[in-house]
Amino acid sequence: MQITVENFSLHKTLTCGQFFRYWQEKDTYFIAHTDKLFKVKQQKNKLIFSGVNKEYINNFFRLDDPYKKIINSISKDSYIKKAISENKGLRIIRQDPWECLISYICSSMANIPKIQKNLNLIAKNYGDKIEFEDFSTHTFPEPGQIKDLQTIRACKVGYRAGYIEHTNRKVDRKLLRKISKMHYTDAKKELMKIHGVGEKVADCVCLFSMDKLEAFPVDVWIKRAMKKYYSKENIRSFAKDYFGEYAGYANQFLFQHIRNG
DNA sequence: AGACAGGGGAGTG
DNA sequence: CACTCCCCTGTC
Numbered sequence: 001m002q003i004t005v006e007n008f009s010l011h012k013t014l015t016c017g018q019f020f021r022y023w024q025e026k027d028t029y030f031i032a033h034t035d036k037l038f039k040v041k042q043q044k045n046k047l048i049f050s051g052v053n054k055e056y057i058n059n060f061f062r063l064d065d066p067y068k069k070i071i072n073s074i075s076k077d078s079y080i081k082k083a084i085s086e087n088k089g090l091r092i093i094r095q096d097p098w099e100c101l102i103s104y105i106c107s108s109m110a111n112i113p114k115i116q117k118n119l120n121l122i123a124k125n126y127g128d129k130i131e132f133e134d135f136s137t138h139t140f141p142e143p144g145q146i147k148d149l150q151t152i153r154a155c156k157v158g159y160r161a162g163y164i165e166h167t168n169r170k171v172d173r174k175l176l177r178k179i180s181k182m183h184y185t186d187a188k189k190e191l192m193k194i195h196g197v198g199e200k201v202a203d204c205v206c207l208f209s210m211d212k213l214e215a216f217p218v219d220v221w222i223k224r225a226m227k228k229y230y231s232k233e234n235i236r237s238f239a240k241d242y243f244g245e246y247a248g249y250a251n252q253f254l255f256q257h258i259r260n261g
Numbered sequence: 262a263g264a265c266a267g268g269g270g271a272g273t274g
Numbered sequence: 275c276a277c278t279c280c281c282c283t284g285t286c
Binding site: 108109110111113114117118153156157158159160161162 | 279280281282283284
Binding site for chain 2: 017104105107108109110111112114115159160163195196197198199200201204217219220221222255259
């Protein structure tokens with residue numbers, strides 16, 4: 001199947017570090033998300049995919065977002081404009097809340113290759129084998145399935161094993177749906193009640209899986225960017241006032257800009 | 262070889 | 275707030 005896309009870069013969107021379970025083979029990306037495994041490649045304005053339907057692709061890559069409106073509303077100064085122009089077509093992926101939550105619990109004091117390794121081990125230990133053409137991997141387990149501390153430790157998650165064990169016991173899909181429906185500040189507060197979820201992780205889950213586009217996750221990279229360009233101390237309140245309802249998109253552009261150079 | 266830091270968070274004081 | 279520790283990994 002194929003669709004026409006505008007203001008979208010598959011490469012930028014997948015490789016910017018927001019989502020972890022994908023594999024590149026030449027110009028093709030295999031993507032594992034919850035219980036799905038699918039394949040996508042881009043040729044200019046064409047997006048060619050198989051394994052899932054158009055609605056899935058549209059939803060996953062947020063192709064329904066008003067991209068031009070978003071870009072206009074966050075283009076406040078020359079710094080952010082430069083960050084945007086360097087990363088044209090970058091979109092926020094609409095992830096599954098459960099997979100996103102576990103992913104970002106794993107992300108503390110880690111780096112992208114390590115997070116990828118952890119998630120793939122979790123899938124291998126708890127998920128089901130799934131194949132697509134010549135590519136094979138495992139589905140991501142559902143809430144309640146990531147049991148037994150010893151097995152979790154075998155996924156090389158280190159001290160995060162206890163957090164994951166707790167989260168797996170306390171969180172289910174019903175709770176995640178409930179939190180998703182809340183407004184940003186309440187959703188964030190609820191997420192932070194989970195062991196292993198602080199401000200940064202809660203903001204990532206809000207932004208990447210719960211449609212809270214105003215969320216502005218603050219990590220060491222964003223701290224560097226904000227200090228360099230805006231010399232601000234209270235980053236969160238500044239970002240919300242300055243960038244507005246789409247601050248999360250501004251966050252991703254600044255993150256890419258500072259990380260790449 | 263061994264120290265060190267890398268997309269935080271919890272627990273204390 | 276400021277501090278320490280948490281485990282694992284890649285890097286120099």
